[in-house]
Amino acid sequence: MADFRTHMTVSTVAGVLYGLGGYQSGLSIESCVIGGALCSVSGMLPDLDSDSGIPLREAIGFASAVIPMLLVERLRRIGMSHEMMLVTTIGVYFFLRFGIAELFRRYTVHRGMWHSMPAALSAALFAFLVSSCDNMSLRLFKTLAIFIGFMSHILLDEIWSVEFRRGRYTFKHSFGTALKFWGQSRIANLFSYAFLMILCILAYYDEGLMSRFGYIPHTPQTALDWFHHFRTHAQNLLTR
Numbered sequence: 001m002a003d004f005r006t007h008m009t010v011s012t013v014a015g016v017l018y019g020l021g022g023y024q025s026g027l028s029i030e031s032c033v034i035g036g037a038l039c040s041v042s043g044m045l046p047d048l049d050s051d052s053g054i055p056l057r058e059a060i061g062f063a064s065a066v067i068p069m070l071l072v073e074r075l076r077r078i079g080m081s082h083e084m085m086l087v088t089t090i091g092v093y094f095f096l097r098f099g100i101a102e103l104f105r106r107y108t109v110h111r112g113m114w115h116s117m118p119a120a121l122s123a124a125l126f127a128f129l130v131s132s133c134d135n136m137s138l139r140l141f142k143t144l145a146i147f148i149g150f151m152s153h154i155l156l157d158e159i160w161s162v163e164f165r166r167g168r169y170t171f172k173h174s175f176g177t178a179l180k181f182w183g184q185s186r187i188a189n190l191f192s193y194a195f196l197m198i199l200c201i202l203a204y205y206d207e208g209l210m211s212r213f214g215y216i217p218h219t220p221q222t223a224l225d226w227f228h229h230f231r232t233h234a235q236n237l238l239t240r
Contacts, residue, residue: 004044004047004054004055006156007043007044007047007055007153008040008043008044010043010152010153010156011039011040011041011042011043011044011149011153012040012043014039014040014043014148014149014152015035015036015037015039015040015148015149016036016040018035018036018039018144018145018148019032019033019035019039020032022035022036022141027137027138027141031138031141034142035144035145036145038127038142038145038146038149039145039146039148039149039152041059041062041149042145042146042147042148042149042150042152042153043149043150043152043153044058044059044062044153045059045123045146045149045150045153046114046115046119046150046153046154046157046178047059047110048060048104048108048114049104049108049109049110049111049112049114049115056101056104060096060097060100060101060104061097063096063100064093064096064097065093067092067096067130068089068090068092068093069089070130070131070132071088071089071092071130071132072085072089073131074130074131074132075088075089077132078228111178112183112185112188113182113183113188113189113191113192115154115157115178115180116154116178116179116180116181116182116192117180118181118192118193118196119150119192120147120150120151120154121147121196121199122192122195122199123146123150124143124144124147124150125143125196125199125200125202125203126199127142127143127146128140128142128203128206129199129202129203129206131143153178154178154179155178155179157178157179158178158179161178
């Protein structure tokens with residue numbers, strides 16, 4: 001399979017081209033730089049399932065730093081004070097840096113279901129839910145950047161699984177273990193698709209998507225309403 005440097009080189013080139021494409025489409029330079037950077041660093045996301053090494057450390061470090069910043073706008077929109085936003089983002093950082101990292105170390109195997117199409121879609125949908133923006137086009141631009149970067153990694157792994165020897169192509173044992181829709185573990189398959197389904201539902205009922213396309217504009221089932229509902233019940237329980 002391709003090494004870390006090759007993956008980052010390919011995803012960075014893809015990010016540059018993606019950013020240039022966004023600029024040609026009329027997006028601002030700032031948005032194009034962000035989209036290109038997200039595409040670039042997403043090239044190491046599939047290696048979160050590696051037991052150790054540079055990919056895991058760098059991917060977790062980047063996610064722990066960037067995701068709390070992306071959450072700030074969403075936290076502001078739900079009415080959090082600056083102090084509460086600070087506490088929340090710090091908590092998210094430590095949860096990602098140590099909690100999620102440990103979960104990946106313990107419960108994933110390299111080239112498992114995290115190297116798959118459902119995982120690529122899950123990463124993109126998660127980015128969509130984390131980033132809050134009034135401009136739906138920019139939000140989708142960032143989401144697609146994550147998907148392209150993720151896909152560049154698993155596609156490159158499949159390309160590296162093919163060798164040309166003595167005038168003919170041969171396939172390594174790793175061929176088909178990256179670009180796949182299901183793996184050998186039924187539990188991993190079930191969890192991957194259940195997680196993807198949950199993200200799809202949250203994205204479908206997200207406030208930004210609802211207001212943009214007008215699907216049930218006054219629905220009480222958006223992610224924002226769920227949070228308010230949960231917070232209200234939690235406050236009622238604490239005041240009893």
